[in-house]
Amino acid sequence: MKNKNMNVFFNGLVKENPTFVLMLGMCPTLAVTTSAINGLGMGLTTTAVLVLSNVLISILRHVIPNRVRIPAFIVIVASFVTMAELLLEGFIPSLYSALGIYIPLIVVNCIILGRAESFASKNSMIPSFFDGLGMGLGFTVALTAIGMVRELLGAGELFGVPVINNVLAVLSSAIGRSEPIEYVPISIFVLAPGAFFVLAALTALQNRVKRKMQEKGQNADKIQSGCSFDCASCEDSGCAHRFVDVNAPSGSVADAAKSAQNGKEE
């Protein structure tokens, strides 16, 4: 039993890491990773919401009627997000103002609704808790890592400590320079374009890993790059069909969009 929970936990943390493997929840990933501390704060807030909503949804899974489950999930998630927002505002105001509008937007983070739909609504409380914890911490690790890269390149700092300049100062005194060499930060990395470039590098790496895995004959279907149309719904991750009208007229944009995504029809 304990072993199984551990498996569920590490599945979210590593094997199905929501950011690096499944590519879910990209809006907050890009927006708040201007520094490692912001990424960490956002990740932990999302983890708290994810764990609590997973637990509550798994407890209520036999009570919520199937047809209204999505609105019910949204209300549960939104309640926890509101609590998290009020708590942050009260106790960690610096993080609250740094994350700003992206805290209430945790509601539409598709990791949360996706896990509610695909895991918590089908499993009992304990596994759902570990699933939420694993997925949430996987997201946290990813956001912190991306934040560290951006902060290091864009400001020369890590968690607010000017690491590069400290190292350079030691090095320059070691080689006997009176004036220490200064690091000139590539400030574009903490601005909006930097987010796109870092994510581009990440997806390129992902593409490469996926290709290598396919060459070795391993199953790489889990690795997704790109997103769907709607932040709270995630095509190919088992939760898009809920929001997208399956009975939409054929030849519709659901198809057009799909072919647009797949490309080479023409």
Added chain:
Amino acid sequence: MLDVVKNLLVLLVSSSLVSNVVLSQFLGLCPFLGVSKKVNTAVGMGGAVIFVITIASGVTAVIYRFVLVTFDITYLQTIVFILVIAALVQFVEMFLKKYVPALYQALGVYLPLITTNCAVLGIALTNVQKSYGIGFSIASGLFTAVGFLIAIVILAGIREKIEYNDIPESFQGMPIVLITAGLMAIAFCGFSGLL
């Protein structure tokens, strides 16, 4: 009167270009990357986003002003807004299907794709945060969505050209699109000198 016009112009430039919804705020990134393969579909998506966001900003502003503020329950805004927006999009879709079939033909199929889009909720919350009145909320929604249309159409135009280029194997697909978006974001940074 002149003051209002001036404020609206400033709002137009700032919310459609300077702090572009996708390129500097990262809202609505999913349709931006997902439906930008061809210019036609990009225009359709942009139109649907304009339609939904303008209506949603108006409705949420009215609800905020007359329900949430009146009963002093503004802390419930996230819950109320997300439910209102989800219901509203469904309702708008049904209404268009029945009464404005021409518009439904053009936009209808895109509407369900953006039911719970973060851009819609994000703009509703931003309007509250900046304490805009109802009129300004609608204008801000409209202008922000126009910014989305501009960005997605430019990206689709570039992607149509990229199709013919020889791209390193690992960068094919999403990575090259993200790099394109990054370069566009740099270009849009230049607009900040306008204000």
